[in-house]
Amino acid sequence: MLLIGLLWHSTSSDNLGVGALTESQIALIRQAAERAGVAVRFRVFGTTGGMNYFAGDDRLERGAPISIKRTLAGLSPFPKQLGECDVVFDIGEGDSFTDIYGMPRLRMQVFAKAVALLKRRPLVLSPQTIGPFERPVSRLMAHAVLRRCSRVFARDGLSFGYLRQHQLTAHADEVVDVAFRLPFQRPARGADGRLQVGINVSGLLYNGGYTGANELGLSLDYTAMTRQMIERLLARGDCDVWLVPHVLAHDMPVEDDYLVSQRLQQDYPALRLAPRFGSPSEAKSFIAGMDFFTGARMHACIAAFSSGVPVVPLAYSRKFNGLFTALEYPHYGDCKAASAEQILEQVLGGLEQRATLRAAVERGNAIADTKLRRYEDFIEQTLRKLSGQTTPA
Numbered sequence: 185m186l187l188i189g190l191l192w193h194s195t196s197s198d199n200l201g202v203g204a205l206t207e208s209q210i211a212l213i214r215q216a217a218e219r220a221g222v223a224v225r226f227r228v229f230g231t232t233g234g235m236n237y238f239a240g241d242d243r244l245e246r247g248a249p250i251s252i253k254r255t256l257a258g259l260s261p262f263p264k265q266l267g268e269c270d271v272v273f274d275i276g277e278g279d280s281f282t283d284i285y286g287m288p289r290l291r292m293q294v295f296a297k298a299v300a301l302l303k304r305r306p307l308v309l310s311p312q313t314i315g316p317f318e319r320p321v322s323r324l325m326a327h328a329v330l331r332r333c334s335r336v337f338a339r340d341g342l343s344f345g346y347l348r349q350h351q352l353t354a355h356a357d358e359v360v361d362v363a364f365r366l367p368f369q370r371p372a373r374g375a376d377g378r379l380q381v382g383i384n385v386s387g388l389l390y391n392g393g394y395t396g397a398n399e400l401g402l403s404l405d406y407t408a409m410t411r412q413m414i415e416r417l418l419a420r421g422d423c424d425v426w427l428v429p430h431v432l433a434h435d436m437p438v439e440d441d442y443l444v445s446q447r448l449q450q451d452y453p454a455l456r457l458a459p460r461f462g463s464p465s466e467a468k469s470f471i472a473g474m475d476f477f478t479g480a481r482m483h484a485c486i487a488a489f490s491s492g493v494p495v496v497p498l499a500y501s502r503k504f505n506g507l508f509t510a511l512e513y514p515h516y517g518d519c520k521a522a523s524a525e526q527i528l529e530q531v532l533g534g535l536e537q538r539a540t541l542r543a544a545v546e547r548g549n550a551i552a553d554t555k556l557r558r559y560e561d562f563i564e565q566t567l568r569k570l571s572g573q574t575t576p577a
Contacts, residue, residue: 185223186570188213189269189305191230191296192276195246198233198433201363201483202277204464207237208362209275209310210244212556216563222571227269229262229296230277234434237463250296266296267303270570274300275362278339278483279313279503283322290317294325301332308566311339311359311559313503315346327352337559340506357562360555361507363483364490368468379423381535382458382471382488384430384479385410387437387444389500389519394438400500402519406480409524410448413478413531418454426474428458430467430484441481476535480519482507489513490549494541496534498527510555511548515541 193206210226217224229247238244247265254260266272274297283290300307314336317323327350330336336356338344344358374380389406393399417425427448429441437443442460449455461467464483471477471484472491479485482504485497489511497516499505508516515534517527534541 185225186217186270186567187268188224188226189247189266189272189300190226190228191266191272191274191300192280192293193228194230194232194277195228195238195244196233196235197231198235198435199431199439200461200464200467201430201481202231203235203237204363204366204468204483204487205275205278205361207464208364208366209273210238211367212362212365212560213273213563213567216560217567220564220567220571220573222567222573224567227265229266235432235462237465250292252292252295255295255299262296263299263303266299267305269305271306271308271566272300273308273310275310276312278361279501281309281312281326282315283317283319287319287322290322290325294329297329297333301329306334306566306570307332308562309333309336311337311362311556312343313340313506314338314343323350330356335562337562340503341510342502342506357558358510358555359559360510360552361483361486362556362559363464363486364549364552364556366468366487366490367465368472368487368491370491371469371473373473379475379535380426380473381417381423382426382428382474382477382479382493383410383413383417384428384477384481384484385441385444385448386480386500387429387431387433387441388439389480390444391438400520402500403521404519404524404527406519409527411451412524413528414448414452414455416528416532417535418452423475424456425454426456426458428467428471428474428477428479428484429460430479430481432460476538476541478531478534489545490552492542492545492549494534494538494545496531496541498531508548511551513544513548515544 225243248262427445431441433439468487471487477488477495480498488495517530
């Protein structure tokens with residue numbers, strides 16, 4: 185049985201986006217293992233939260249916490265546990281392999297990757313945002329790691345463009361976010377025929393960022409725009425408007441979508457509030473029941489898109505723009521360039537033009553499927569090689 189190391193994944197994160205990457209990755213690897221006729225188990229290294237998506241799964245274990253200080257002091261089992269893995273898939277929590285979140289986070293990212301390489305484990309960077317690296321020292325560290333990976337998968341054109349610009353494409357490919365493979369079950373529809381509209385309100389954006397001073401550089405007042413959107417949707421009278429939280433970080437109120445959604449429901453009692461989801465798949469299954477969706481959490485929007493729901497994502501970073509551009513889907517609002525009124529027109533117009541958006545979503549999912557198949561084929565080939573197979577079983 186092969187031991188698969190999953191680096192910078194999480195089976196318990198309160199951020200269902202990070203969880204969606206992990207659930208999807210495990211599903212992809214298990215499917216590839218089944219095709220290859222190989223048994224696998226998983227060891228997961230990364231951040232933790234208050235959930236447990238895989239309770240009772242005896243082929244999945246949590247690895248030791250990643251700590252630079254404890255490792256250098258010889259007190260951490262992390263290097264030994266990582267070195268026991270047959271292959272390491274590192275997804276960087278989706279978008280953490282960059283210095284835009286500060287040097288401490290990048291140092292942790294690079295350190296963990298370096299441990300895998302020093303242990304001579306095959307290191308695969310799974311589909312993720314790569315860069316930007318603004319500081320020269322960041323580029324030096326990141327490029328040293330990238331050159332030594334067995335394979336690097338960018339999840340968008342901007343990331344792959346960065347690799348190309350710096351001659352780092354020898355072992356790289358551009359695919360798409362693995363969350364397009366997140367399992368879900370579409371719920372039964374009600375009999376009243378009313379439109380079901382879902383809104384994901386980002387707690388982080390609603391609170392003005394971590395500092396409250398708009399350090400994310402939005403071009404609009406997100407809080408005011410959100411309230412205007414709710415008021416206009418409720419005024420229609422023909423739809424049920426659902427608030428759909430996707431980050432449930434009760435210990436970090438500034439990030440918590442659920443807390444903000446509860447406050448909004450108090451102000452607008454006609455709003456409906458989705459349940460506190462226990463897993464990313466549960467969230468996607470709920471979102472799949474919507475007739476239309478909009479939101480500022482990327483993986484909430486991917487859940488809508490990949491389940492065929494017409495969606496207007498509200499972008500606040502390049503990861504949105506790169507993803508949806510690669511899927512030839514122009515129906516997203518750019519909260520770093522547009523005015524509040526322009527965003528509202530896009531959302532309300534998208535609701536009216538659901539059929540057009542649904543057709544574009546269908547085309548985009550076909551593109552995503554083609555891109556992800558290359559990653560799936562790579563996983564299958566890797567598992568065959570590690571198990572000693574020379575030809576397909």
